[in-house]
Amino acid sequence: MDSELVQNLGILVLAGFAGFLVISKVPNTLHTPLMSATNAVHGVVVLAALIVLGQGVDLGVFNDILLVIAIIFGTINVVGGFLVTDRMLGMFKGKPGDKAKKQEETA
């Protein structure tokens, strides 16, 4: 067992606990946006595609194709994920004009 692996396992375990603690505070109401946001976060795999493609010297056409598709997938996951979450969350924000209107109506 080399120390790099052990260190990484330590980070892995700590991150697991951090994730557990942060997420257990999220109310039911926000579970869909939460899932959508964490879904965008795991789009971080795009980094792996960047590293393998960027650091490889002469990979051959087939590998290039695989990795470009992986980058496309990862980018869709990240960009789409964050945008969709933002759209959903935007709906939870009471639009300021609305409240005033409602008060007028009930008054």
Place this chain on the structure above:
Amino acid sequence: MSWIQDPAFINILYIISFSLFIYGLMKLTGPKTAVQGNWIAAAGMGVAVVATLLIRGMSNWWLIALGVVVGTVISIPAAYKVKMTAMPQMVALFNGLGGGAIALISWAQFRDTGGFAEEELSKVIASLFAALVGSISFWGSNVAFGKLQEILPGKPVGLGRLQQPVNLLTFVAAVVCAVAIASGQTSEWWMIGLLIASAILGLMVVLPIGGADMPVVISLLNALTGLSAAAKGIALDNTALIVAGMIVGASGSILTSLMAKAMNRSIPAIVAGGFGGGGTSGGGDTGGEDRHVNSTSAADAAIQMAYAGNVVVVPGYGLAVAQAQHLVKEMAELLGEKGITVSYAIHPVAGRMPGHMNVLLAEADVPYEALKEMDEINSQFGQTDVSLVIGANDVTNPAAETNPDSPIYGMPILKVNQSQSVIVLKRSMSPGFAGIENELYYDPKTAMLFGDAKSSVADIVEELKQL
């Protein structure tokens, strides 16, 4: 400018990036700070990508740019055009793409390194795990997407009794391929075999799962993609990947167990499948024809609610399908003008995704405070004059509490049957996704208003306007 490419500097950027992920997710705990939280997490992603591109010796810039541009161009219109009701399948699809990316990366890496010939064993194992789980997640998510989008049948599709042995065999096949690679086999066929076996496994596991279990499946697949990203991070010695992947893995696991608990089902039982269609109504259909069902009209329903002190709306998937959320909000406003309190009872697994109903009602500008979680509202049903059930079925079935033979016995439900009277909007008497008769419909204080949820609510709104 060489310090920019210093591995230490890049690692510092990674630390900043995962701090932003965690901080952003922390802000998702409240609706007011959540929007900001999402963008903070997105900024973390931006930092991580920049840091990665700074790594010394990056090349293939054109291909990288091509991938990023194509991905962005595809995702922006998709994200802006998707309807709120279609959100579960969108999340499933994005999730699948993440898993697919991991599987492809592992494959390319295998080819690049001549079958992981010179890699350390621990990294090889991590990569193989990532490939296996990523591929399961990709195919599983696509099936979930297909079911939710109704391209594939929502009802469980399976091999019946053969399902378990076949699943087990495919899993064993995938693991055998992985072990072969880890023990030094360099033929590419092992890798292809691994990917195909885990693809079949992903299909086989999700196909037999009924639509009602989708909230659990989606969050489980989300957790799996996160875990495989973390594994990939160990293989590539990349902190940002490890932390971000593991946070998603942990959060997805929590959500999955919460969902499963809300349905009183164990995760293994859901993955093993068969809930959606296998257990038929348990003899309930023999007596079904003789039993009396009260039906009502939109006019009567409107009057009943107009003279109530308080009304609880119980939304379900039927509301999402009919896109009736805006009309429901209009109805609630009309009732509010008459001085009637309207609140919404949200079952944790109503809809096809955790919190699905909340998103739909928020889209229609229903105030956050009016949405009540199950535990809170259940103590109030005793004082409720009218419960209006819109397209929800199994989550209101009292059999879950009274009938030990029922397949859903023990599942926490919304205790709608305790309210003074119940109005159920439903298309027909057909049982829900779980295929179980709902005792609630035969209760003497229940009135059924048959028809499409949207037009029924529209009719009620018209009647209310005339009162």
